Amino acid sequence: MLAGKTVLLIIGGGIAAYKSLDLIRRLKERGARVRVVMTGAAQKFVTPLAAGALSHEPVFTELFDRAAEQDIGHIRLAREADLVLVAPATADRMAKMAHGIADDLAGAVLLATRATRLVAPAMNPAMWMHPATLRNVVMLKADGVVFVGPKAGEMAERGEEGLGRMAEPTEIADAAEALLGAGGVKVGGALRGRHVLVTSGPTHEPIDPVRYIANRSSGKQGHAIAAAAAAAGARVTLVSGPVNLPDPAGIAVHHVETARDMLAAVEAALPADAAVFAAAVADWRVAAEAGQKLKKDGNALAPLALTENPDILAGIARRAEGRPRLVVGFAAETQNVVAHAQAKLARKGCDWIVANDVSRDGGHQSGIPGGVMGADSNAVHLVSAAGVEHWPTASKAEIAQRLVARIAVALGPQESQS
Known part of the structure; x- marks a missing residue:
């Protein structure tokens, strides 16, 4: 639900503006306070x-309104919103957003807000597919703007159809609810009917009966993601390496030790709508595990021939059949964090990479004492083909909620709900 949340709805010019009236009603049904800005074209x-009759609020239309601007009304509107929603978002409005143009009230609010921005594009298919519009979409996504739609279908123009219809009001309201869940409110049923697969923790690769190769992963982030997905209504399968954490309630948990065990459990859990690979899988294992404890033999080093472990993320992301619609990997880096994450995104074939700086210096710079590993906070970069989003330091639970909200928006509603 959206109780206690303020949604600032910017209605752009286009025939789809008539749907925005229904959108106001849908948002208010979920408990949101809806304030409306209308462009001249709208x-x-x-x-x-x-719009005012449905929102039960004054409607704002002018940047230089004498009454509203006596206390800098456009700044106040921007700062009091929990979410700024543009529906319909025309090609013109998206171009202005991408380039920071603030020549009207809508533009000024969009430039001044610190809230999440959600846009529902609506335009002719030729306009949506124009190279200029596609460039603007890439820029906006890189700036953290979230998109819902457009959808394929018939246009207002007689005889025209294609990709460009505004998403339905219920779908936009679902996306708004999911995004506001990232701010600490439960995401409700945004993932109801979905299966989400999550891996968490390290793997332990035995050297002998008492020693192993491992990574410094506590599993806190992966377990938080699994819990957030379950809270959003998903059926969750959690494949966990050895951790000192309780199993999240109401989740099917498969405990594994090695990378090969984890791969087998992941493959057995498919199909899934989304797969989040948060586990820190050991890249290597010993070629031959010793049956007895290796003993020191004077100054001689123990013979540890290494072999590469299976690449779980790449293997699932590049499946010809049964690939989850959304595959999310993690990158724990100590230098050149974003560059390494972008290279990993291309190399592995996944859709998103969640990257963080796990060096001690990186943790200190993010305000995390002792670094990220084992801590309760994190600061991450969400890397995709559209660009890079830099998320501020937050608790791992908040990071999980924000990621799950983005997953819900990316997957969209179930077909039966649309």
């Missing part, structure tokens, strides 16, 4: 009177 399609 008022050619629907009236401020109609």
